[in-house]
Amino acid sequence: MKVAVDFQSTQGQRTGIGVSAHYLVQEIRRLAPEIDFFLFTSKKSSKDLRTFGRIFWESVRIPLRTFKKEPDLVYSPGFAPALFNFVPRVVTVHDLIGMVYPKNLPWGARFYWSFWLPLCVKRARTVVASSESTRRDIERLLGIPPKKIPVVPLAAAPVYQRLPNEEIEQKKKEKGIDAPFFLSVSTLEPRKNIAGLIRAFAAFKKKASSPCQLFIAGKCGGESEKVKKIACDLGLEREIRWLGYVPDEELVFYTNASLGYVCVSFYEGFGLPVLEAMKCGKSGICSNVSSLPEIVQQTGLYVDPANEADIAEKMHIFYTDKELRDRLSRAALERAAFFNWTRAAQLMIEIFKKSR
Numbered sequence: 359m360k361v362a363v364d365f366q367s368t369q370g371q372r373t374g375i376g377v378s379a380h381y382l383v384q385e386i387r388r389l390a391p392e393i394d395f396f397l398f399t400s401k402k403s404s405k406d407l408r409t410f411g412r413i414f415w416e417s418v419r420i421p422l423r424t425f426k427k428e429p430d431l432v433y434s435p436g437f438a439p440a441l442f443n444f445v446p447r448v449v450t451v452h453d454l455i456g457m458v459y460p461k462n463l464p465w466g467a468r469f470y471w472s473f474w475l476p477l478c479v480k481r482a483r484t485v486v487a488s489s490e491s492t493r494r495d496i497e498r499l500l501g502i503p504p505k506k507i508p509v510v511p512l513a514a515a516p517v518y519q520r521l522p523n524e525e526i527e528q529k530k531k532e533k534g535i536d537a538p539f540f541l542s543v544s545t546l547e548p549r550k551n552i553a554g555l556i557r558a559f560a561a562f563k564k565k566a567s568s569p570c571q572l573f574i575a576g577k578c579g580g581e582s583e584k585v586k587k588i589a590c591d592l593g594l595e596r597e598i599r600w601l602g603y604v605p606d607e608e609l610v611f612y613t614n615a616s617l618g619y620v621c622v623s624f625y626e627g628f629g630l631p632v633l634e635a636m637k638c639g640k641s642g643i644c645s646n647v648s649s650l651p652e653i654v655q656q657t658g659l660y661v662d663p664a665n666e667a668d669i670a671e672k673m674h675i676f677y678t679d680k681e682l683r684d685r686l687s688r689a690a691l692e693r694a695a696f697f698n699w700t701r702a703a704q705l706m707i708e709i710f711k712k713s714r
Contacts, residue, residue: 362419362429362445362586362711365397366514367436373533373545374630375436378512378604379394380486382435385703395711396427409466413474416439430714438470438478446483448713450510453627454495455549462548468570468581474686476500482714486510486706488706491649510705512628513697517606518637520691521614536544539599540673541616543609544623545629547579551663552646553588553620558622558669560592565672566635570621573612575601588620610638616675618642619649621661627655636694641686643672657690 363383365378383395389478417440424432424443431446432439439447455469456463464470479485480500485507487493493507505679530536542558544550552574559572572594589598604612613619619635619642626648635642644650646660655662660670676683 359390359431359710359714360394360396360427360429362396362398362420362424362427364416364432364437364439365399369399371652374512374628377630378450378452378514379435381515381699382702382706385699386707389700389703390707393707396423396429398423404508409470412437412470414618416482417478419582420685424503431710433710434482436563438475439482440460440547441478441481441698444512446713447481448484448709449479449482450486450488451492451627452481452488452512452702453494453677454499455493455625456695457499458625459549460494461579464580471709479540482510484709486514489649490652497564502711508705508709509704510709511697512630512633513699513702514630514634514637514694515606517610518613520639521611521658526611526615535615535618537569537571538617538677539573540618540620541612541635542572542574542620543578543604543613543634544574544621545579546574546585548581548583549575550579550581551624552581552585554663554666555620555622555669556585556588556594556598556674558666560594560600560665561670562673563594565670566677568677570617570677571597571599573601573616575604575609575612577603579655590613598632609634613638613640616640619644620669620673621645622669623648624663626650632658633694634696636690639687639691641690643669643676654690655693657693659686689695 361438368380380460389449398420412659416438421440421443434449436452459466487507487509495501497504497641530560545550562576621644622633623645629650641658643659644654645663659676661668661672
C-alpha cells in the first residue's frame with residue numbers, strides 16, 4: 359500500500375500536530391514496513407503557510423503531487439484534506455476550535471477553520487478524531503455519523519520522561535531557578551484562558567504568601583500583549599517567567615522541574631501538554647471541560663475555567679499538600695502509559711486498510 363502524507367506540519371517549530379505526525383509515521387513504518395510513504399512538504403515552513411497559502415498547498419499542490427505518485431490514499435494528520443482529489447482521503451481532526459470559538463480568530467483564519475476545513479473534512483472517506491470529545495464535536499457540528507469517526511488517541515514524544523533529580527537540580531542552577539513553579543504550556547490565545555490563569559495566580563500568591571512562580575511556555579498568539587499587561591498591572595513581572603516557544607528537548611526539563619502543570623483552557627481537542635507532563639510523572643490542575651477529563655481521569659485537580667477563585671484555591675491546595683501531589687503524580691505516570699505511539703500506529707494501519 360502506498361500512502362501520501364501532508365507532512366508540512368513537521369517543518370519549522372513543531373507543535374502538537376507536527377509532533378504527532380512525525381512519531382505516528384515513524385511508528386507505522388516500524389510496524390508495517392510494507393506501507394510506502396510519500397511525505398509531502400513545502401520549501402516554506404509551516405509558519406510561512408498563512409491561510410490562503412495553506413489552502414493552495416492542501417488543495418492544489420498536494421493533488422498535483424498525488425497525481426504524479428499515484429498513492430492508494432492521502433492522509434492529512436491535522437489540517438484540511440484537499441477539497442478534490444482522485445484518491446481516498448483520510449484526515450485527523452484534533453479540534454473544531456474555529457467552529458466553537460470563531461470570534462477569537464482573525465478573518466482569514468476564521469474562514470479556514472470555520473468554513474474551509476469543515477467543508478474539506480466532509481469530503482474525506484474517513485475522519486479520525488484524537489479524542490472522544492472531538493468525536494462528539496465532529497458528529498454534532500459536521501453531521502458526520504459516529505461509525506465514520508474512529509478515535510486514535512495521541513501520545514507524547516519519547517523525550518518526555520522522568521529525569522534524575524541531580525540533572526534537574528543542576529539545570530535549575532544553570533537557569534537561575536531558585537523557587538518552585540507551576541508550568542503552563544500554551545499558545546497565548548483566548549481559548550487558553552491565560553488571562554484568567556494570571557489573575558488566579560495573583561489571588562493564589564496573595565493567599566499563600568509563597569515564593570512560588572508561574573512559567574508560561576508557548577508561541578505568541580492573539581493575546582500576547584494583553585496577558586503581559588495584565589501580569590504587569592498585577593505586579594507580577596518578577597513572578598511570571600515568559601519562556602516563549604520551547605523545543606521538546608528543553609521543555610522536558612521545565613516539566614520535570616515544575617510542581618505540576620496548569621491547563622485551564624476553555625476548550626481543548628486533546629491536551630497534549632498535559633499528557634507530556636503526565637509522562638514525566640507530573641500531575642497538576644486542569645479544566646473540567648472538553649477532552650481534558652478524558653485524558654487526565656482521576657490524576658489531577660479539576661477546576662471550572664471560568665471561575666478564577668476556583669483556580670486559585672486549587673493552586674493553593676496543590677502547592678501546600680505534598681502528599682496529595684505525590685499521590686496524583688504516581689497515578690498520572692501510570693495513566694500516561696495508556697497513551698503510546700504503538701497503539702496509535704496499530705489503529706491507524708487498520709484505518710488505512712479499510713479506507714483504500
